Amino acid sequence: MIVREFRRAVAHLKRAGSADTLLAEAEARGWRTVPLLRDVAGFCHEQPGTALDTLAAVKERYEELCRRRRSILEDRKVLAIHARTEPYREIWNRFSAVIDDYDDCEVILDAHDVAATIDGMVLYTGDYRHIIANRDLILSETSLYDVRGLGDRTGGLPLA
Numbered sequence: 001m002i003v004r005e006f007r008r009a010v011a012h013l014k015r016a017g018s019a020d021t022l023l024a025e026a027e028a029r030g031w032r033t034v035p036l037l038r039d040v041a042g043f044c045h046e047q048p049g050t051a052l053d054t055l056a057a058v059k060e061r062y063e064e065l066c067r068r069r070r071s072i073l074e075d076r077k078v079l080a081i082h083a084r085t086e087p088y089r090e091i092w093n094r095f096s097a098v099i100d101d102y103d104d105c106e107v108i109l110d111a112h113d114v115a116a117t118i119d120g121m122v123l124y125t126g127d128y129r130h131i132i133a134n135r136d137l138i139l140s141e142t143s144l145y146d147v148r149g150l151g152d153r154t155g156g157l158p159l160a
Contacts, residue, residue: 003066005033006059010052019044019051084113091141098137104130112142122146 005026012022019041026034036058044051073079088109095105104127115121123144125131131138135147 002032003059003063005031006055006062009033009037009055010059013052013055022051082110082114084110086113088112094137094141095134098134099130101130107131108138108142111144115143115145120145122148124148124150124152126150 009022009026012025013019017025019037023034023037023041026037031037037055040051040054040058043054091112092105092109095108096102099105099108107125107127108123108131111121111123115123121144123131123138123146125147126149128149131147132149138144138147
């Protein structure tokens, strides 16, 4: 999602859009990159004409970090892959009536499936709109012990 926002931002600037019009569009669409785009727009007021180069460099850096993280996650010494075979249709029906993002429903069902074999399983997520907002429903319908946001450090070891 963030990579897509970067691509759209770069395309906007290549079409001769300004950093200010880009920021306005991103805010209107609720992009996750809005704070970064504000910084870029502020920098560009000081250094006119640098928006495209600055954003392209940030995009490249972000994509490199994503590639590094992915290679770590693909290391089977670090991550075990679990394939869910049960569709959990009844739970799916309850979630899909409230959560309009198919992928988020799948993530919850995958976490439930793992939680069925691991006591005390906690789902950490950065999805505050669909998953955290429906925390009570998720906990009532799944085997998860808890659902927490990525920034939530209560009840566990510090993330830093």
